[in-house]
Amino acid sequence: MSQMKHIDSAPSTPGKFKMEKSPYSRISLGGAAGFVGTHVSSALKRRGDGVLGLDNFNDYYDTSLKRARQALLDRTGVYIVEGDINDVVLLKKLFDIVPFTHVMHLAAQAGVRYAMENPSSYVHSNIAGLVSVLEVCKNANPQPAIVWASSSSVYGLNTKVPFSERDRTDQPASLYAATKKAGEEIAHTYNHIYGLSLTGLRFFTVYGPWGRPDMAYFFFTKDILKGKSIPIFEAANHGTVARDFTYIDDIVKGCLGALDTAEKSTGSGGKKKGPAQLRVYNLGNTSPVPVSDLVSILERLLKVKAKRLVMKLPRNGDVQFTHANISLAQKELGYKPSTDLQTGLKKFVRWYLSYYADGKKSPQ
Ligand SMILES: NC(=O)c1ccc[n+]([C@@H]2O[C@H](COP(=O)([O-])OP(=O)(O)OC[C@H]3O[C@@H](n4cnc5c(N)ncnc54)[C@H](O)[C@@H]3O)[C@@H](O)[C@H]2O)c1
Ligand SMILES: O=C(O)[C@H]1O[C@H](OP(=O)(O)OP(=O)(O)OC[C@H]2O[C@@H](n3ccc(=O)[nH]c3=O)[C@H](O)[C@@H]2O)[C@H](O)[C@@H](O)[C@@H]1O
Secondary structure (H helix, E strand, C coil), X not given: CHXXXXXXXXXXXXXXXXXXXXXXXEEEEECCCCHHHHHHHHHHHHCCCEEEEEECCCCCCCHHHHHHHHHHHHHHCCEEEECCCCCHHHHHHHHXXXXXXXXXECCCCCCCHHHHCCHHHHHHHHHHHHHHHHHHHHHCCCCCEEEEEEEHHHXXXXXXXXXXXXXXXXXXXCHHHHHHHHHHHHHHHHHHHHCCCXXXXXXXXXXXXXXXXXXXXXXXXXXXXXXXXXXXXXXXCCCCCEEXXXXXXXXXXXXXXXXXXCCCCCCCCCCCCCCCCEXXXXXXXXXXXXXXXXXXXXXXXXXXXXXXXXXXXXXXXXXXXXXXXXXXXXXXXXXCCCCCXXXXXXXXXXXXXXXXXXXXXXXX
């Protein structure tokens, strides 16, 4: 019942919620109050697309940050309906109000290590939730094109780098990775049986302003400023632990490229032009940086020396090294990341210091 109350409060006519500006798209954005969702929603809105957000505002991390992102989006004209992607009645109602041309599906239980604490939240959002979204999309007329977030974690224990889309993804190191891999297989099924157009994006460790407090660059910043020690994982084989850290603005461009090149399905009554798209792309940065170097950059930007606690990489779902081959996304989506880690972290730190400056908010 409470879900219905939320949707009843969604505007059903254009106003703040403008959806009808042809030739622009009408986009349903799941996970809009999340880190990536906030940036993608506002970029879409800025260029004239209609966006309706959906988010359940769960408390995996500080909900006040999600509410602050919501307030930011509200000012740009993006409305977020509060509800769960597993609520099929709610989803159908949204599709009745708006004939969406595209679905940008970013809602998920993110985070690699938390999967050991709360495995069922991953099954709920990343498997059951994805199926709910696809069930509703399959029955919608017209059928929307779907772009959704997979993850670099699907490469799992594969050590052949850089990872390209054709490489093996059958050795996930975490339950999170397994649910993202399952999502890719589920996408295959809905494309095969129902002709849904589906594009999966394997993001590589995204960072930037309005980011996620559970991610290392974010809580390292908080703890360095507090003078607390930070655990830096070192591989048992003494090899480098590194990530292909990717700045949020580059990821946004990749998402928009994927939406713009996604082929719309024709819906139940229409004639299909041919087999619907089923695509998957790496969205990374091509230059992995050791985690210890990330800490050095933060030290310089914050002008505080970190208390480093170097420890053996625990078996906690983390993989040792990620590196994206992005040539496919470059060719087909026009994806061209342009922000290096130093520049991107500078923007993050500037945001962090100003966001928490007034002392009324504190990072949790
Ligand atoms: N940030 C990264 O480094 C990264 C890397 C690879 C993949 N991804 C994927 O990209 C997507 C966005 O990630 P993010 O970093 O913005 O994470 P996020 O946690 O900030 O955003 C996800 C949003 O989805 C919402 N949500 C979760 N379960 C929901 C449900 N059942 N119903 C409705 N809303 C729900 C959450 O409240 C949250 O606001 C996720 O699918 C994530 O797995 C992120
Ligand atoms: O690219 C991806 O697919 C994944 O990127 C991130 O996962 P991760 O790369 O593990 O990001 P962090 O949790 O921020 O960790 C970054 C690095 O810091 C290291 N780390 C983390 C925590 C810590 O206490 N110490 C430490 O050294 C990790 O081992 C890792 O190498 C996101 O959290 C996932 O949601 C996402 O799916």
